[in-house]
Amino acid sequence: MLVKEAPVIWNLLKGIVCVYKPAEITCENLRKALLAKICADLNNMECRSISERVVIEGNPLEKLTVNVVPNLADHPAVVGPRYLPDELPASWSNYLGWNTCGILLFGLREGTRTAKYLRENRPMRAYKLKGTLGKATDNGLASGKVVEKSTWKHVTKSHMEKLLSSIQSSHQKQMFQLCGVDLQSQTAYDLAVQGPIRPANSKVPLLYGIKCIEFTPPNFVIEVHCINENESYLTTFIHEIGTKLHSTAHCTALQCVRHSCFTLEDALLKKHFTLQNVLTNMEKCSIKLEENKDLLYQKSASLTSINTE
Structure with missing residues (x-):
């Protein structure tokens, strides 16, 4: 049955909405655009x-x-x-920088508690990072000023994969060191089988998986699974890859392709911001959270056990 009364729809706006954030737009501006569209559609319905x-x-x-x-x-x-954006509480569970596009989760009304839980639980995220060899910029991005040029033709895909494998191994070793656990001990094994290991300090970025998914010199694309990361860290990571390959590199694009159990298929584009689409997306997100509830709680338990150690 089609509901035309705005108060009824208003009471249904409680949950998580998964949207796609374009690059060069802030999370706050995207939040305002979403709330403005929701309230505009509500005001066009039968209000009280x-x-x-x-x-x-x-x-x-x-x-x-x-x-x-x-x-x-x-x-x-x-x-x-009748309905104003300021009267609709909304908060994001993950923050994406100005140059980063991809999945962004918003909690509406009671959904802000779920967003806070996801934010504090620090779920794993996956990014696709595009880089270009041969140039280094002052901010690590394509928009920056070129400060150094170098050769890149000596770099092969095998060199790239060997380096990424080495970086991944060092980060895996660092996970156990931050927990104060010997890598060869039974305790380390018991922690590893519980799920991804998280350090107690939420300021320490850790990379769980790194893979080169495309290599067409001088351009390359890598997929990174990580926690506690930020845009600055990821752009610096691309720069370090260029340095360790005896060349230079800068980041040309950053895209968050996965956040916890949410993927790009779940994200709602800005051009599709309508009240009906938001409600449909909210329902799908609710089902996905329910289906992955055990996994989410398992991750939280893993973090608790590590902190105890």
């Missing part, structure tokens, strides 16, 4: 009626009449739209 007030008219010495009339002080033309 104008409240009424009692009016007593007539001569007190003769006869008085009591009438119930619409309260003009409650008219939308006086008080403004």
